Amino acid sequence: SGVPQGSVLGPLLFLLYINNVVDIVNPPVKIKLFADDCLIYAPVTCANDQIVINDCLDDFQTWCDKWEMKINYSKTTYTHITTKKHVLPFTYSIGPNYLPQVCAFKYLGVHITNDLKWRAHVENVCCASYRKLRFLRAKLPNATKDVKLLAYKTFVRPVLEYACAAWSPHQKDLIDKLERIQRLSARFICSKYKRTDSVTEMLKLSGLESLEIRRQKQRLKVFFQILHGQIKIDRTIYVHPPHKLSSRINHDAAVRPFGARTDVFRKSFFPDVIEAWNKLPRHIVENSDVKKFECALDVYFAEQ
Structure with missing residues (x-):
């Protein structure tokens, strides 16, 4: 639309430009917008519900054509979120473009699976936070304890806790996976890597509360x-x-x-x-x- 990238007014102008897109959606279909991400969803109990959703997608395409905006089809997918073994078959499309069905997708930084279990997200979070911890260990080998503690709280723990109110796991193995990253971080903060060193004591001395709590x-x-x-x-x-x-x-x-x-x-x-x-x-x-x-x-x- 000609809005300069990185400008102060850019986000505001974009929101003004797409503000009326919500008007194309009628119940039971709902739409959620965040920046340039768009999520369309509705409960499906019969085949007619699927047709209603697909009609909404066609209306969305019409709106985009009117305002000369392009849908990124490479990033547009659909999924059935359910615990049922058998779901009503349906292939959604936008105009002539059939959308691929996925079992999991990433939305606003959270990995969501079609069974609403959080194992995939926890594993991704642990991998991402461990990479950051390794980076800190490489860059701050001789830093003081206070600096290391601040670095952990600034760069590692926020990754472990991003949107955690939504996805907090209840399985012990997933809880332990997350706690393991903090326990490794405690060793980094205290510069103690011997097996005989008490990690529990390090956590206590560093004032680090259990991530589960x-x-x-x-x-x-x-x-x-x-x-x-x-x-x-x-x-x-x-x-x-x-x-x-x-x-x-x-x-x-x-x-x-x-x-x-x-x-x-x-x-x-x-x-x-x-x-x-x-x-x-x-x-x-x-x-x-x-x-x-x-x-x-x-x-x-x-x-x-």
Whole structure:
């Protein structure tokens, strides 16, 4: 569209240019935009639902033709996200271009599979963070402990925790894979590589909390922000008062738990975090400020 790359106004002008693309989508189809990434999705229960989605794709093509924009077909795919063994067959297309079906795709830095399991993402995260750790070891062999700790927190740990509220794993082997990177980082920070050196002590001296606990706290923080309208998610879909409130067990801010039949659903964000939320003490959930809530969480988990 003639917008200079790297300019200050470029992103704003692009968003203005594509702003009305959401108008082509009608329920039950939904669209999510982030920069130049576009995600179109809808629940499929019958063949007609698939036709509705494909019609939406054709409308998207018409919109692109009108505004002289080109779809990158090499990066356009579709997938069926389901745990069912048999799905309704359908090949989606945009105009004359048939879209390839994939079992996994990367969206906004997160690897999503069609069964909503996070093994592939965790393995990719571990590989990426380990490469960064090796780079730091090569570039900072003689740095002080404080510098190494800062480097780990700046370059390695953010990779391990990016969007972790969404994908936090529950399988022990995946949890251990992530913790292993931090344990290797603790050796790097303390410059101790002997097998007899206690990594647990290094983690304690470095003030490094378990990544699993950090993910639990991050989920609770995100849920707190959803409850208080600080994140734009319609909480009325997921958050309901409990059928029965017990003053001996629950606090006034308790939320109705989900009934889940599979681990995939049970350990997904809302069912998992609601269970953890209902177990929190009253003085924590009654906070209205997110910073105070985080501080109270830190104290609570430190005492566990």
